[in-house]
Amino acid sequence: MCGRLSQYSGIHDFVAALSMPNALANSVGELPLERYNVAPSTQVALLHLQGDLLHADLVRWGWRPHWAKDRAAPINARVEKVAHGPFFRAIWPHRAITPVDNWFEWVDEGGPKKQPYLIRRRDGSPVLCAAIGQLPDSDEGPGEHDGFVIITADSAGGMVDIHDRRPVVLTPDLAREWLDPATPKERAEQMLLAQGDDTDIFEWFKVSMNVGNVKNKGEDLIEKVL
Structure with missing residues (x-):
């Protein structure tokens, strides 16, 4: 996953896709997000549970532990290592969903610049990406070290031609289970490794080099080009 996504729907559209009955604490706002070219290190709308309350917060995309000051904050975590490596140990228990409308990848097709592709669900519904992070606390408010990473897995099928990694995307049922603090860590890992959505639910196509x-922030960035 190259590190660019879109969140242009409203937070209530994302929550509706998740189908959670929980009350919502929304600090993101009521209007459509209208963000078509979201880059790492910027604020991204994130869903997470605190107690029985579903929270929608803006959280910085990227995180590193306090002892890793000699490197840039990663934006992704490999599913093969995230549950057991020391780097993400502190945030592995803190699960979230990054709901997106699509993400982008760049492909070397022999031209002077790599060609960007947009990837989204074929049915047009939101993409529910598994994430972990140091998340805002409703009692203490946002913290200066808050941040998150999206969990990625190997691509399969035709998507390998676009990129060898992709987000772990969960069905609404699995996303609710992923968010539930009562879900054992072992079960959470198994969900990531074996139960993410298949590649065939996605479609991808070329978009403007302007992405x-x-x-560049406009809606034209998500339009198909020949």
């Missing part, structure tokens, strides 16, 4: 510049 490569994070200063």
Whole structure:
């Protein structure tokens, strides 16, 4: 996953896709997000549970432990290592969902620049990406070290031609189980390794080269080009 996504739906559209009956504490806002070119290190809408309350917060995309100051904050975590490696140990228990409308990858097709592709669900519904992070606390408020990473797995099928890694995408049922603090860590790991959505639920197509510049923000960035 190259590290660019879109969140243009409203937070209530994302919550509706999750189908959770919990009351919502929404600090993101009521209007459509209208963000078509979201880059790492910026604030991204995230869903997480605190007690019985579902929270929608803006959290920085990227995180590193306090002792890893000699490297940039990763934005992704490999599913093969995330549950057992020391780097993400502190945040592995703190699970979240990053709901997106699509994400982007860049492919070397022999031209002077890599060609960007947009990837989304074929049915147009939100993509529920498994994430972990240092998340805002409703009592203490946002913290300066808050951040999150999206968990990625090997691609399969035709998507390998676009990129060898992709987000672990969960069905609404699995996403609710993933968010539930009562879900054992062993079960959470098994869900990531074996039960993410198959590649065939996605479609992908070429989009404008303009998506490569994070200063470009318009809706035209998600339109198909020939």
